[in-house]
Amino acid sequence: MNFDALTPEQIDRLSGKLRAAGLRSTRPRLALAHLLFGAGNRHVTAETLHEEARNAGLSVSQATIYNTLNQFLSAGLLSEVIVDHARSYFDTNVTDHHHFFIEDETRLIDIPLDEVALSSLPNAPSGYDLAGVDVVIRLLKAPA
Amino acid sequence: MNFDALTPEQIDRLSGKLRAAGLRSTRPRLALAHLLFGAGNRHVTAETLHEEARNAGLSVSQATIYNTLNQFLSAGLLSEVIVDHARSYFDTNVTDHHHFFIEDETRLIDIPLDEVALSSLPNAPSGYDLAGVDVVIRLLKAPA
DNA sequence: TGTCCACTTTAGAATTGTTCTAATCTACTT
DNA sequence: AAGTAGATTAGAACAATTCTAAAGTGGACA
Ligand SMILES: [Mn+2]
Ligand SMILES: [Mn+2]
Ligand SMILES: [Zn+2]
Ligand SMILES: [Zn+2]
Numbered sequence: 001m002n003f004d005a006l007t008p009e010q011i012d013r014l015s016g017k018l019r020a021a022g023l024r025s026t027r028p029r030l031a032l033a034h035l036l037f038g039a040g041n042r043h044v045t046a047e048t049l050h051e052e053a054r055n056a057g058l059s060v061s062q063a064t065i066y067n068t069l070n071q072f073l074s075a076g077l078l079s080e081v082i083v084d085h086a087r088s089y090f091d092t093n094v095t096d097h098h099h100f101f102i103e104d105e106t107r108l109i110d111i112p113l114d115e116v117a118l119s120s121l122p123n124a125p126s127g128y129d130l131a132g133v134d135v136v137i138r139l140l141k142a143p144a
Numbered sequence: 145m146n147f148d149a150l151t152p153e154q155i156d157r158l159s160g161k162l163r164a165a166g167l168r169s170t171r172p173r174l175a176l177a178h179l180l181f182g183a184g185n186r187h188v189t190a191e192t193l194h195e196e197a198r199n200a201g202l203s204v205s206q207a208t209i210y211n212t213l214n215q216f217l218s219a220g221l222l223s224e225v226i227v228d229h230a231r232s233y234f235d236t237n238v239t240d241h242h243h244f245f246i247e248d249e250t251r252l253i254d255i256p257l258d259e260v261a262l263s264s265l266p267n268a269p270s271g272y273d274l275a276g277v278d279v280v281i282r283l284l285k286a287p288a
Numbered sequence: 289t290g291t292c293c294a295c296t297t298t299a300g301a302a303t304t305g306t307t308c309t310a311a312t313c314t315a316c317t318t
Numbered sequence: 319a320a321g322t323a324g325a326t327t328a329g330a331a332c333a334a335t336t337c338t339a340a341a342g343t344g345g346a347c348a
Contacts, residue, residue: 026295047334063299064298116265118279124244125253128285137274211326
């Protein structure tokens with residue numbers, strides 16, 4: 001990865017984000033953070049992020065991709081979306097929201113919380129606490 | 145599995161169900177169908193069904209468990225619930241409905257469709273057809 | 289600025305749920 | 319009863335993810 005492409009301001013911002021999350025600011029983490037948080041919200045899998053990193057000239061092992069994604073997840077910098085038992089999806093949008101999942105393309109699209117009106121939800125069985133509500137709208141490419 | 149425990153009526157009913165689905169009525173399929181469809185709606189994983197089969201005295205291979213679950217799924221006798229990337233859950237309730245997922249216990253509970261009021265949903269992006277809407281309410285055991 | 293050490297990265301092995309292979313068996317047709 | 323397409327099986331293969339343990343590095347501190 002070409003670190004000349006990152007301004008000192010970008011590096012400071014990303015380093016700060018890592019430190020605030022209790023993570024050392026290392027070269028692989030900075031580069032991955034730049035890919036993940038550099039522009040808009042993203043959904044990635046370990047594989048797509050790895051390929052993107054390689055395309056950006058960053059030589060990083062698969063283990064580091066997994067370590068980093070899981071550390072970012074634990075630190076609250078990423079969320080996880082479970083829509084497919086074949087792969088884990090990580091989401092840079094950590095606010096409460098929902099998803100379209102295009103099954104043909106294994107692609108996720110955010111749905112802002114206010115576009116899904118869940119006007120009534122059943123109560124959680126007693127003894128259990130609500131941990132989250134996930135709405136997934138599954139889509140298929142329309143036949144031609 | 146003790147087939148004396150099944151009345152001829154039960155066997156006829158299950159055989160009919162298999163035939164109607166385009167599947168031959170074999171001993172392993174009948175026994176698994178009995179476990180799955182014999183009483184109320186169920187959520188199983190390959191592992192839980194395999195153990196249940198063994199406990200019922202049915203000697204059936206893991207490959208047959210997977211084959212059967214996937215054939216029943218393709219035939220529309222089962223549905224699949226994706227809530228956990230560690231395991232596939234199969235559901236004998238093939239009507240449209242939602243789920244509580246108790247993460248601590250890897251256990252699913254049905255939520256009837258009418259208990260979740262999705263009063264507004266965003267439109268599918270053009271070029272895509274709606275394939276389904278899944279609502280998962282994640283629960284955790286309440287702290288003592 | 290150099291030392292040190294806890295933390296990080298890595299290659300490759302291990303793990304685990306699931307699928308595949310290809311040999312044997314069986315339900316159903318004739 | 320024989321023939322055959324489909325079913326079952328043990329075990330190998332597969333693929334996403336995690337683990338291991340050895341080598342590397344960030345940053346605190348002298
Ligand atoms: Mn995970
Ligand atoms: Mn599946
Ligand atoms: Zn998202
Ligand atoms: Zn269900």
